[in-house]
Amino acid sequence: MAQSRAQGILLGLACGDTLGRPVEFQNPNRVKETRGRVTEMLAHGTHGQPAGTITDDTEMALCIGRSLAEHGTFEPKDVAARFVEWKRSGPFDIGIMTSSALQRIQNGEPWDEAGHREWEASVEGSNAGNGSLMRCAPYAIAYRDAPDELVKVSRQSSAITHADPRCQWSCVLFNRTLANLLTDVERPLEPVLDDLGPDLPDEIRSAVEPITAALRGEPVDISLENSGYVVTTLQVGLYHGLTAESAADAIVDAVMMGGDTDTIGAVAGAVAGARFGADALPERWLVEIDEADELRQLASELTKKRSK
DSSP states (O other), rough: HHHHHHHHHHHHHHHHHHGGGGGTTTTTHHHHHHHOOOOOOOEEEEEBTTTTTTHHHHHHHHHHHHHHHHHSSOHHHHHHHHHHHHHHTTOOOOOOHHOOOOOHHHTTTHHHHHHHHHHHHHHHTSSSSSSTGGGGGHHHHHHHHHHHHHHHHHHHHHHHTSHHHHHHHHOOOOHHHHHHHHHTOSSSSSSHHHHHHGGGHHHHHHHHHHHHHTTOOOOOOOOOOOBBHHHHHHHHHHHHHHHOOSHHHHHHHHTTOOOOOOHHHHHHHHHHHHHGGGGGSSSHHHHOOOTHHHHHHHHHHHOOOOOO
């Protein structure tokens, strides 16, 4: 089951990414009016791409997965170089902060300084996007049995482009939760909140704690947002991924929120894939994604390699 869950993480991420891409930036009412309930891979729409086309969410996760598979451990300089090479290829979708930080690296700034400098140069409101959260799931597979190392690599990898503490710690909480799902921890989210303690920024804790109450069956009022802010993306992704009755429902419900649909879908999809396994993802979605076989293979390799 561990391999199925690991494959589910990467394939679920890609399914959410590709299902959400055509309706990105639309409000939920617009999505319903023009597309109904989005349960099939759609062509055109936002970015004007064929059905099943992945975006930067999956493309950057592939950069990380390939690096981990090749080196057997986190090599930040290599990951940064792969990001830069991907940027040079001219992707149709790339976040502003990601692009700016990678341009700094391309111009010669060290990988471990560029993201921090870009963050320091950014104003509040544009400095804590979800661009590192969307791509970080491969680390959860490779470091599933090494929680302290998973914290370290999640933060370092985020800071290549997104150095804000909210971004770094959102990646940590997300990956630790995925790792707990991979290793069959009964309540995958609660022990992470306990373990991280005061290190976890208050904004993240306040957004996520109501989900733990909902999972215990307690009545809660959770106001979910569909913005590109890393904290709300984390909250929405965890909520749908952990509470839905099926992997498909988690992804579709996330996409139907509108807004930053590809990333919200990707985060929810990774969580749902870890919960239900790869076999729970609709085959009609997977056959549309050209990268599905590579994602399966990478997940399998990362489950076999124990990172040092």
